[in-house]
Amino acid sequence: xxxxxxxxxxxxxxxxxxxxxxxxxxxxxxxxxxxxxxxxxxxxxxxxxxxxxxxxxxxxxxxxxxxxxxxxxxxxxxxxxxxxxxxxxxxxxxxxxxxxxxxxxxxxxxxxxxxxxxxxxxxxxxxxxxxxxxxxxxxxxxxxxxxx
Numbered sequence: 079x080x081x082x083x084x085x086x087x088x089x090x091x092x093x094x095x096x097x098x099x100x101x102x103x104x105x106x107x108x109x110x111x112x113x114x115x116x117x118x119x120x121x122x123x124x125x126x127x128x129x130x131x132x133x134x135x136x137x138x139x140x141x142x143x144x145x146x147x148x149x150x151x152x153x154x155x156x157x158x159x160x161x162x163x164x165x166x167x168x169x170x171x172x173x174x175x176x177x178x179x180x181x182x183x184x185x186x187x188x189x190x191x192x193x194x195x196x197x198x199x200x201x202x203x204x205x206x207x208x209x210x211x212x213x214x215x216x217x218x219x220x221x222x223x224x225x226x
Contacts (some may be wrong), residue, residue, distance in 0.1 A: 079205070079215065079216070079218070079219030079220075080152035080153070080201055080202075080205070081126055081133060081152060081153050081154070081155050081195075081213055081216070081217065081218050082126075082130035082131075082151070082152055082218070083124055083125065083126055083130070083151045083153045083195070083197075084124075084125050084126075084127060084130050084133045084134055084137070084144070084195070085110045085122060085123065085124045085125075085144065085145035085151060085199055086098060086122075086123050086125075086137055086142050086143065086144050086145065087117075087120050087121070087122055087123075087143040087144075087145055088120060088121045088122075088123060088142070088143075088144075089119070089121075089205065090116065090117070090118065090119055090120050090160050094121065095114065095121075095123065098137065098142060099121060099212045101136055101137060101140050101142075102127065102133065102136070105132070105136050105187070107127050107128055107129060107132060107136070108127065108128040108198055108225065109125050109126070109127050109134055109185070110125075110127065110128065110184050110185055110193075110221050110222075110225055111124075111125060111126040111155075111182060111183070111184035111185060111186070111193070111195050112124070112125045112126075112182075112185075113125070113130065113180070113182035113195070115180075122145060124180075124182065124195075126153070126155070126184065126195060126218070126221065128218075130218075130224060151197070152182065152196075153195050153196060153197045154195075154196045154198060154201060154204055154205055154208070154215055155184065155186075155193050155195055155196075155215060155216040155217075155221060156192070156193065156194050156213060156214065156215050156216075157188070157191045157192075157193055157194075157213075157214035157215070157216060158191060158192050158193070158194050158207065159190065159191045159214070162214065163214050164194065166213075167194075167196075167208070167213055170173060170207060170211050170213065171196075171204060171208075172197060174203070174204075174207050176198050176199060176200055176203065176207070177198065177199045178196055178197070178198055179197040179198065179199060180195075180196075180197050181194060181195060181196045181197070182195050183195070183209065184221075185218070185225070186221050186224050186225055187224070188224040191214075192218055193221065193224070
């Protein structure tokens with residue numbers, strides 16, 4: 079199931095990330111996954127939160143610059159297990175002509191598994207192929223259930 083991701087541009091200076099996190103904390107929004115990319119004078123923060131629409135609204139109201147595309151960015155969240163290693167998953171996707179644009183880990187752990195966030199060039203096809211090869215993916219509701 080595709081999972082909505084919220085992305086925000088921040089000035090690259092001390093305290094910028096703290097400002098975003100503080101807004102989410104004040105509104106009791108959990109963050110399940112977080113990635114930060116340095117882009118020189120600014121940074122790009124990508125995150126999976128428990129309520130992406132509310133997160134977007136809160137950050138926009140606080141005048142943060144959200145990265146927006148023609149449509150909301152959605153990602154796949156894949157369970158990494160002893161059987162389904164990252165190498166297996168990347169091989170499956172690559173052999174099927176799917177490109178991983180970026181990936182980051184999450185705070186979601188369940189038994190001996192952790193969740194990996196993947197942005198691929200064809201999300202619907204990637205999720206279908208992963209299902210067909212019995213690789214576990216998570217919806218946002220399932221992430222909420224597994225959040226440690």
